[in-house]
Amino acid sequence: MNTRFLPYCVGALMTLVATSVCQADIRIATVDVARIINEAPDAKSKKKELDVASEEAKKKLEARGKDLQALKTKLEGQKVSAESKEAEGFREKARDFERMRADMKADLEKKYMKVNKELSEKVMSKIESYAKANNYDLVIDKSEKYRGPVLFGKPSADITDDILGDM
Numbered sequence: 001m002n003t004r005f006l007p008y009c010v011g012a013l014m015t016l017v018a019t020s021v022c023q024a025d026i027r028i029a030t031v032d033v034a035r036i037i038n039e040a041p042d043a044k045s046k047k048k049e050l051d052v053a054s055e056e057a058k059k060k061l062e063a064r065g066k067d068l069q070a071l072k073t074k075l076e077g078q079k080v081s082a083e084s085k086e087a088e089g090f091r092e093k094a095r096d097f098e099r100m101r102a103d104m105k106a107d108l109e110k111k112y113m114k115v116n117k118e119l120s121e122k123v124m125s126k127i128e129s130y131a132k133a134n135n136y137d138l139v140i141d142k143s144e145k146y147r148g149p150v151l152f153g154k155p156s157a158d159i160t161d162d163i164l165g166d167m
Contacts, residue, residue, distance in 0.1 A: 027136045032160040034143035036123050037116075040167040046115045053111060057104040064097055126163050134159075 037043055071090055080086045131139045140149055142158070 026138070027134075028138045028140065028157060029131065029134075029136045029159045030140050030142040030157050031127055031163060032143050032158070033120075033123060033127075033141045034145045035160055036126075036163055036167070037119050039164055040119065040123065042122065042167065043119055046119065050108070050112060050115060054108055057108060061097075061101055061104065064100065068093055068097055122167075123163070126166055127159075130159060130163055130166065 068090075071093065075086055075090055078086075127139055130136075136159075139159070
């Protein structure tokens, strides 16, 4: 084989490949993942559950905080010494209150993360199913809240409403 013509053959082959890729019908869609996660029926019910849990925790903390404040006021009124058993008891209750607050916060964060993970997995599964069923080659997130990679997209390429309708 004459290697003198090899660069020309490689160049011609690259042109042929590039032309083939450019002529391929690539279907691309955009989707607002954040909107789907927030507006899906499951999301709304899960948000209500989280709101109820948060409100219950808040009420418990407020009640415990009021009791603690009342005890502090009582001890101050009695001019209890800082070294007394009563003062030590108050400090122990204050530490318990802080632990309870931290535990409740951690529990709520854990619940939030679990719900978010479940919803995200469900949404991603729906998007993948939709894309496969409608022969999309690429689906790009266009969530404005998190500024996805899409800087411009035709509204006709947005499949968010289709995915929401399928939830």
